[in-house]
Amino acid sequence: MKKINYNLLFGSIFTGAALLLVLVGLFYTPYDPEEMDAAAKNLAPSLSHLFGTDNYGRDLLSRVMVGARTTFATGILTVLAGGIFGTLVGLLCGYFGGWLDECIMRINDGILAFPSILLALAFVGMFGAGEKNIVLALGILFIPSIARVVRGEVLRQRELDYVTNAKLMGASTGRILFVHILPNLRRTLLVTMAIGFNNAVLAEAGLSYLGLGVQPPKASLGRMLQEAQSCLRLAPWYAIVPGVVIVVAVLGVALLAEAFSEEKSPARAAKKKGKSLAAGAAPAGSLLFAKNLRVSFPDARERMEKYAVNNVSFSLSPGEILGIVGESGSGKSMTAKAILGLLPESANVSGSILYCQKESGQAIDLLAAKEETMQKLRGADMAMVFQEPMTSLNPVRRIEAQLMEVFRVHHVCGSRSLLRARLVRALREVELTDAEGVLRSYPHELSGGMRQRVMIAMAMLLRPRILLADEPTTALDAQTQEEILALLQKLQKEYGTAVVLISHNLSVIKKLCSRVLVLERGQLVEEGACEEIFRAPRQAFTRKLLQAAQGEDFTKRLLVPKDSPVVLTVSHLHVYYGKKTRLLRPLSYQKEVLGGFCMTVKKGEVYGILGRSGSGKSTLARCLCGVQRGRMAGRIQAQGRIGMVFQDPYSSLNPQKSVLWLLEEPLRNQGVCKKERREQALAMLAAIGLSEEYAGKNITQLSGGERQRVAIGIALMARTEILILDEPVSALDVTVQEQILALLTKLHNLWDLTYLLISHDESVIRRMTTNSSRVDAPQEEAEVKKTRKNVKNEKNSIYFSEKFYYYEGIKPESEE
């Protein structure tokens, strides 16, 4: 079902019409636009004068043709002049920051607050009135607004890994700004400039109204409107014609900008509830029974329905824990959302999900149920816990308000203190000891683990019969994971809640679930008792999953030379975060993120660095690459070129470029000639296991694993000897993880590389490294931060606790 993009359509029509008027006006106007005729004054529109004439007897159509040209040219030139300078200023300010930024942004503020009329007058005073100076004045006024937007965007882009990557590749600052960052600002620039164009057109009209703009007898739309004022009754068309042209053009450009700035959201599907297939009765005793569940999204690009969930049937018994496993994109979350009726509006759903109601025991089809019915069920009969505890709570409301809402929505009566007591009890149940404090807190004042506990407490508040847990532990560190899982199990036992546990992590499933569904690309490939499936998987896909989860020990395949020289030494590295001292602020505001880290890496080693999230592993990596900003102390000695592969393949590669371009980039910076660049790049493409057809592909067309391969390839292009791998596989599915690790092993042996592997995943470190260190933050992250008072203390606690401890590492198990 194809939906027309009205913004694009009408935007094009309007802009096109305005452009046509101007273009035709360039070559042909029915009359001389400045030719006066006392006999033809104020004629109404007729065949000889399509739009009528003005009070000098000039033909309005001709005038509006050239007037529109003047006005639009003013707009475009203004936008170009202001846009170019504004972009430049914004790029510089955003990229370099510091006092330059501070100064320029102050001046920016000044110009923004400066009365534009005075500025325009100053220009007119200096250079005389006329459209050139209007362009100049408007352009200058446009600079601050665009600079501000660009600066903000650059600040955001600057922190993305692909910029760091480009820096590592030896790109000059200019190159980073203009070749790497600028193309990524395209969309932002487009929208801002469209707005700027509109403002300029309207401003030209306003300035001409004040007599400062285009000089008569030259026509501009603004001037025409101004002149039309005195003839509003006599010749209303005089005002209407330029007015309509302005509105049409401005509207057209605005609509076009709107159309281009829209997220490429899937076209809206017609809202139709999937027809429930003859709601066959649920098997006796099952709480929930899904039959032939299909969820699809219309794919605008390929003009076909894309199935996220395809023909899945399963049942859920009261009190059981059902696991759903699968890789990302296999439809796990969609299944859960379909149960709760929280699918995006664009989704098409069919099949049925029968739910056996509490009181009546009658089954209703959740997919066909009314929204009000669903609202009653959600939160009361079935509840959900999501993956990201960080964002799943409303950041601007206190925990108490958010929990209390559950009562209010489901009309649970009781005095405030009574309900509050219930909340405290619920929080204690999820092992939050300072329940009172938590209630008073805002989400950001809690740690990740605490937030997830709050989420669970919220879900369990009304003792639902079904709890849907969608990757509830993935975002948490290992220890917290354990605790949360234990908590889920405890609650399930205590209240007999049926739990649907969704995870890509087989060990989590294995630990908790009694029964498992395995999904692959939206289809149910295997179903059965947990133990059985783990012991004897029937399907190849399941076997592959299990195999990957076990993990091969790559250390056996790694070739590590004996008695090789030291290539990297880090001694007593201290790194501080926090802003630099400014004005009178004391230095103590900074916090130390690395406190005297030491390590020695020999050539050919795979050196592992293990640490929890937030322990400063990435900071260490950035220090080694020399891209860390801020205050540092200590010493780093390296022999050989250092390259780096980042955790997130989606942010570390410039989304605007093709694979080949990216692979060539390091050589380009070294000034290698085009032919050689191409050869080397293609060779590298083969080495990282991608066929040649990938060369021309845009990075956005690649999967996560393919991107990571490209990232590795880029890092190695510059004849890198030491490769820092910052969580190279943690964002990938397990099966892909194995492939990437195998590739890394192959390349290590092929080119005698030295690896520094950074990860929070102990198994990766164990399987890959020949020598390792551990960076650690102390363990007691538990229950400290609640009340206002505690918040203050907490700052200190971070300052003291987040130091690094240096261990002599896990002993190497090197092998010849």
Add this chain to the structure above:
Amino acid sequence: MKKIMTITILFAALLTILSGCSGGTGTDEGRNNSAGGSVVVGITQDLDSLDPHKAVAAGTKEVLYNIFEGLVKPDKDGNLVAAVAESYEISEDGTTYTFVLRPNVLFHNGKTVTAEDVIYSLKRSAGLLDTSDPEVQTVAALSVIQTIESTVNSEGREEITIRLSSPNTELLGYLTCSIVPCDYTKQDTEPVGTGPFVFSSYTPMDSVVIVRNDSYYGQKAHLEKVTFQISESTDAAFVELLAGNIDIFPYLTEDQAAQLAGQYNIEIGDMSLVQGLFLNNAAAPFDNPLVRQAMCHAVDRQGIIDMISGGHGTIIGSGVYASFGAYYDESLAGRYEYDVEKAKALLEEAGYGDGFSFTIVVPSNYSYHISTAQVIVQQLKQVGIEAKIQQIEWASWLSDVYADHNFEATIIGLDSQLAPSDILKYYISGSPKNFINYENDAFMQTYEKAVQTTDAEQKKQYYKELQRYLADDAASVFIQSPALLVAVNPALDGYTFYPVYVQDMASVYYK
């Protein structure tokens, strides 16, 4: 069209919101059909000073005319009639002026006008006071005054005797300068004069209110109250006219007048201005008289008048307009007929056969002059001259064009006191008023003679000669004395035109 539709719909929606708060507006309360009542007069320039001796703008003077009077004042035919003075006498040799003061003329503050006040006022205007206020406009023509004395004549009336250093028979026109009380210091904010109306209040950028002077010595005004409402522009005033908010508005454009026809009486008078395309005689190519003459031939004056004022207006051919009556040389109006070929030939002769380009600077606050410029630009194209228009602010015009003579051409209207020497003083070399850099020794000598001669017939001849000089030299392109189109509330009568730029409210009354 669809856009307009949506806007209308939006308005319609808003109307329903508004309907609750709309009440009776625009009522005509407080107006009687007989004597009395009040009117609103629209003006488009804010007053530059309330002190009549400090005011420069013609727009200010036309308002202050109702509050202040001189020893004499102009009537509608251009004659100077007695005002504060009861009668006057000019000596044969033109060096002594004697005025008999009208008895018991009261200032608005209740004080009787004395000879002392008159002497103070004249000296203040002439710049003869010991302590001078730099803002007071010195009337240069009054500088010929040597002494002013007051005496009491046989009938017990006070007399003022003015002796001049050199003969001048047309000083009377300058003696219209306002008589103000001598010991009064608040003229800037609460002006006090002797006129038929009393100043009531002034709100900057908004309005001036005057009320009837019930103790006026002469024919008392009919209206009780007159509000001069300051509009931002003619266009803004036009909207107010449509709304019926203004009773009298004197600066309509032809198009506006056409639109108001049913709603207002449109009265047509003369602006008493020399409107011209003034050429900088010192700047190339206008330093060449042939080029200036070509310009004169290339501008179709009647075309301008037809285009922008619907045929109303008086063509002039030199620097004096028709209100000067006997001094005006009407034959000059046809001195340069509109003739493209002649213009081209003259240009060829001057060495500009291919034409040239120049810029016309126009003060942005005068839309009438801007319109004129537009038409001229179009007309000059016919002879191959390309003119550009540059609007500048009035303040910039004063400094760049008027003071610094930094321009090629400009369009402006020159006004004057009721003395022919006043309208011609713009062409005296060396004078700061000679912004067009006109140089002609013969003109200078004749001017001296014209001012000093006491023979009336001789004087007329001299002044006509001066006008001929200007025309022959094509000092500038003199266009017209524009028509003044005034919208007057049909209920009103008695609106009177004067040969000077004033709005006399004393004569206006409700029918």
Add this chain to the structure above:
Amino acid sequence: MTILKKFLAMVGTVLLLSFLSFLAFQVIPGDAAQVQLGTNATPEALLELREELGLNDPVLVRYARWLKGALQGDFGVSTRYRMPVSELLSQMLPNTLALALLSLLLVLVLAFPLGLLCARFEGSLFDRFFTWVNQTVMAVPSFFLGILISIFLGIVLRLFVPGRAVSWSENPAECLRYLFFPALAIALPKAAMSVRFLKSSLITEKNKDYVRTARGKGMSRTRVLLTQMLGNAMISVVTFLGVVAAEALAGSIVVEQVFGVNGLGRLLVASIANRDYNVVQAIILYLGIAVVLVNLLVDVLYRRLDPRVRRQAS
């Protein structure tokens, strides 16, 4: 700390601004004396008047003198209107403030219901209709909108008498009644922008996890919109409204001209034309201070709305 720092930076901006405008007057031809004396000016009189007005001193001296006076609350005397600048401003300021507040109020009254409804029923006929209306209103030049309002509401429908502005000091109620119409001209485009901004902020929030959580609790869409999303969306909207407020407080030059409102915008234009720099300086100072105050207010609101920012400040 941050607020104080911000405040100091703003004060710096205001000073810079006033100095720049002082410089601007050096660049523009003509001065107060020239304007005052007009076509009768003689070089001697000009010199004398300039001396009296203190125009002959170097620009820095004049600026220092002005600054010294301004710091003591003395903004000098208007060369044109011959009254203390503070008195002149006190005549105009109430009109501008009333107009500003009225238009702000209108913006809020129009923008919030429409923005919320459009976001709630995104993609519906209602939403699409108002999106178009919005775009169209934004595409009309403000002076033209003013003229349209004068003609339609004033002349054709006779809801008010265009040009007959009532001053605040005369009759506050009548003044507000009249100002409603210019306020409409100011508010419509800004309301349109606000609707758009509010809507897009709300729609951004729509896909956030916490909205899903709230829906998971069993809350209806409307309830989620009002109790959850609005609070979050307001964080960015308040900044935008701050800009709108600052613009409104600055007074709309064009709208004040079209409707003949005696406000600061019109006074600014007139004073620039008169080269009445004491008045211009005072107005610019006012503008600067208004912007500073609005920014501070936005900051405070920001802190109230977003607990995360609040913590950083403590």
